[in-house]
Structure formats: structure tokens, C-alpha cells
Amino acid sequence: MTNTTDGTTEGTTNARAGKTTGGTNRRALLRGAGIAALAAPAFIGKGMAQGSVRWRVQSHWPKASSSFTASLGVLADEVSKRTDGAFKLELFGAGEFAKGPGIYDLVRKGVVAMGTISPSYIQDDAQAASFLYGIPGTLRESWEMQHIVKNLGIEALVNEDLTKQGVQILAEKVLPTELTVTKKIENVDDFRGLKLRSSGTMLDYLAKAGAAPQYIPGSELYQALSSGTVDGAHWGAAVGAKSMSLWEVCKYHVKPPLAQTTDAFILNMNELEKLDDAMRVALLDAIETRFYARSVEYVHAEAIALSQGIAENGLEVITLPQDVLDLLAKASIEILDTEAQKGDRAEQAADIYKGLMRDLGYA
Template identity: 70%
Template sequence: MTKSNNVNRRALLRGAGVAALAAPALVGKGIAQGKVTWRVQSHWPKASGSFDDSLGVLATELEARTEGAFKLELFGAGEFAKGPDIYNLIRKGVVPMGTISPSYILDKAQAASFLMGIPGTFRENWEPQHAAKNLGIEDMVNEELIPDGVRMMSEKAYPTELVTSKKIETAEDFAGIKLRSSGTLLDYLAAAGAAPQYIPGSELYQSLSSGVVDGAHWGAAIGAKSMSLWEVCKYHYKPALGFTIDAFIVNEDQLQGLDDDLKTAILDLMEIRFFRRSAEYMHKEAIALTAGVNENGVEVMQFPQEVLDMFASASTNILEEEKAKGEIAARAHAAYTGLMSDLGYV
């Protein structure tokens, strides 16, 4: 049943995308019957760049596309729930829509880690986009989420980079450094000798400024700038730990309860926004990092080779551990490593 829903969705979106280019506003029975407002619980604090640039833009475009018939009321991290608690909020229908990291639902879907992004694998931002949408990783996640009452739609792909208050020049410098992390990156950083822990975004700046942790990743340059992490952490490390994906989640019953034109409008728009936002994000990454260097005195650093070697070993182990979670995970692993092989990475 899930596979059929996903196929139908893609067919629906292909048709809707053509119509949307011709006529941004949709006129139909949903609009005639009145307005719909969905509350949206974000995992991004309102200070985060993605709250406005991702969620804010989606809300503005959805309202315009439906001539005001479909509005989104946006809530920052913690207003109803935060972090991993957002999933259950949406599943229960308390709020019909939210944003999360796939790292929050590793216990809900075997392929969630692959959608989030396995660290140390992909090297360019088009690669996780291709894996999510064209190689079926997003659909594999939804094979388990939709029966649970939730649908996930990828929001953007972007790099994850580490910022620290301490300079890392050797493996010894990295050993035991306290870092905020999430998902499989917790294991990845720990395998290289760090001491990672999960901290919600709403508590991150305070944790860094008070010395609870010595560094963090919140996206890359855009995240560090918008969350003021560079005020405390002056060292910004390359290469990226990996590429990851943020996601929209919606309550499946409430989605299916929409009139067809409104359902088409939001699904179509989220699909289009994924590719547009991913490309836009990389442009803004370059701008943000240049600003960090010029305005905040940030130093762009390279990880020592001995740390990179430990990262490579950790990545191989994580891929195998994720593959072992079950049949869906094995299919996701095959898609992932098949692309890496085609690209000459393995």
C-alpha cells in the first residue's frame, strides 16, 4: 500500500508541477469551501536561518499558491515540543506538521540514518539529493512512517561542519573534546576519540558559552552564523563531516483529509522547494563563511590527517551497522554504496 501511495504521489506531483508553473495559484473546491490553517512545530529555533529561509518561505509560497486558502502558523523549537518529541506530536495529530532531523527517528525507520546522511560518505551536495529522491531513500523511510501515521518529505540537503572553541592539530587534541552532535554523527565522532552528546538547538549557545561543550555542528557556516556559534567557537573545520537532510513531517490522516487541490499544493511545493533550497543553501554557505572570516575572526581549519583516517574507519563501520538493521536498511545500503561505487569513492 505504501509503495502505491508513493508512486501515486510522484505521478500527482509531476502533473501538479506543470500546472503550478503555468498558474501559481490554485482554484478549486478546497478554496471555495474556506480556509485551512496548519500549525507547524519546527525543530529550528526562530534564530536559526532555516526558520525563515526554509519554513517561512514555504508558508509564504503556499499561501500565495492557494490564494490565501492554506496558511501555516509557525512555531519555533520548544513552543509545543522540541527535538525528538516533535515526531510524536505530529503522529498524534496534536499539530499537523513539523520539521525534524531524520536523526530523531532512528528507532522509527530503518533507513532514517541513510536519509539523514552517513558521515564520511558523500562529498558533494547533489549526491544526497539524488539518493533521497531518485534512488528511493525517502520512500524507504516512508514505508515505515506512513503506516505509523506520519509522512516525511525531505526539506534540503546541506553540509555538516564542526566549529570548536579549541584548536585541533593532532589526534590528541581531538581526544575527549566535548561536542554537541546527533544521530549517527554521535558514533562517528566518538569513534575518532571525541566525547559527543546530544543537546537541543534551543540550549546550544548556552551550552557552548558555559563550557558544557567545546564545539558543535548545526549545519555548517549558515547554522554557525545564525545561531551565533562563532561568538564562542572561532575554529571552523573542513572537510564536512558529511551531508545531511532536514525534513518536513505531516500527519498522514490530516494530509489525506485535505481537499485534493490543497493536498496537491503543499506536496508539490515541498517537492519543488527541496531542490531549490538545497542549491540556494550552498550559495549562502559561501557567503556566510566569508562573513565569518571577515566579521567574526573565524579561522577555517583542516582536520589533521590522523583524525581523517579515524573518521574513514568509523564511516565504514557505521555503514555496516546500519545495513544490519533489516531488509529496508539493506536496500538503503545498496543504493547508497552503489552510488559511492559509481563515483569512485569505494
């Protein structure tokens, strides 16, 4: 097993306990990093004496997206505050250097030091990436996804692959994925053939249930809906739909959630290692602590956004009929089993999911 300088542990994950064997747990290191950040103002001073550090950060969120400000913008402010202005994050909206799946390679090659992505973009780069994104139809509450990602080892399993490529991924928040559509869904025939913008395992999930999903970058989504290229989309859930003005076109918001999913930060490990100790600690600890705060904020924000959509946009909240839910439940089992076949780490991730679902009475 190899421990990288940023605290990422490469090793075998204990699926039920969320531990690593034969080395140090990365979360323990990050907890220690948080203590060090509180106790080491002298190190911050040294970083300032050496001159400012500026990282370019390419986001998959358009600047219109709420997460560009409330997630990425808040993190940038926090890192600057923790380093007394010595460490600045320069933020770029979707498409300024790259968009969607192209952001991973941009960070991996060091063109920018950091990015934000959906883990669904890196399914070919890490066996367990789909499990970090979230398997549709499995977990139902935000806390369940937070627990499985950080405490039970899903994030660590993904990093076992990514650190070999010089990249580290850290979950940014948990958020629900919900459809917003232009056409009311009252039965399975209404759902079949529905053209839906999607990504990652959700593409297969929706296709297996009879819809016609396709991937469209966020920067092109409003136009695709306006022109009728697609009949609906998921961009997060209510918060995402509101911030992207999707409810101007889509008058139906669909419950229940398709999945609990995550957004994520990706970091170039060479650039991370170049930081002095205090700056590295400030960044990693801010990301880790912000994950929990932002995930809880998002639950609150979802309720507010949906109420505003009903009042301001004439939005109608609809529930998928049982015959559609039955198709989705069958598709969920197929997706989980298919993803588990990608390799040893994917199989471990599937076991973690199944174990938690048994504990929760879902399986």
C-alpha cells in the first residue's frame, strides 16, 4: 500500500466499516489536517511570505447554476480566508476551458489545477465511479449517501484508481436527482420514448425503463428544452432546475427522486503536492467540512426552490405512476448488478451498497 502526500490511501477498503487495511485512513488524516489548520497560523504566514498561489478551477457548472456560487464560490472564499488571502481559486464556468467529461483530462494533464465534475463523467477511469455518482433507485435520503461515500468507503475506492492517474476526487455534496418535464406523465405509455437529458448510469437506468435519454452539456440544456430536442431533463433537482431557468419551459416537476447523487471536486495531485503544508491543509479541510454543510444546506434549499417554483412558475409537482415505478425498480437491480461486474473495486462498492440497503430494510 502507498500513502500519497495529500493523505490519500491506496489499499483495500473494508466495505462494512469504511476502513482501509494496512495503512492510514484518509479521513483520519483529513481530521488531523483540520486540527493542524487551527493550530498553525505561523505556517500560513510563511506561505504568504513566499507569494500568493493562484489555482485555475474549471467547473462543469455554468455560471448561472446555483452551485457555481453557493458551492464553488463559497469554497474559494473559505480557502482565501483560511490562508489570509494567500491562496486564491480563479473560477471558470462550464465551457471556458472545457465542459462536461472533458474537464477530467484538463485537470489530469495539469492545464488547470482543479475542477468540478459529476462522477458520472469518469466511469471509464475508475471502476467504482458510478457508485460515487449514485446508483439510481437504491438510496433514498441524503444522509444515506453521505454515509456511504465518506464513511463506508465509496470515495476511497474511486481514488484507488484515480491516484494512479495523478488525480484525486473529493465529493462536494449530496443532492437528489429529479426530472423536470414538458409533458405530464400519467402512465407508462407517457413515459416510454420520452426524450430526456441525462448522464452516467442514469442514461442506462432511464433507457431500461423505456425512456429515450441522451447526454447534453449543461450550457446547452435550456436551448435543447426550448427547441424540443428533449422533453425533459435532470440537472440536480429543484434547485438546479430553478437556477438554470428550466421551469420556464418545463411545467412539471417529477417525484420521487431518481437517485441520491454527488457532485465532486477533482484535483491534480502534482499541483496539490506543490502547495506548502498549511495551504494544502486549508484546501483539503475546507472541502471535507464543506461537504457536510453543503449537503444539509441543499436539503433545505430544495424545499425552498420547489415552493418558489409552484408560486412563481405555475409548476405542478407530479408523482410517477406505479407502473413506471415498477419498471424503474427492475432497472435499478440490473444497473447495480451490471456495475458490479466492472472489477474488484466495483464489486466491493456493490457489496457496500447492498449491505447498507439491507441495514435500512430496502433489500
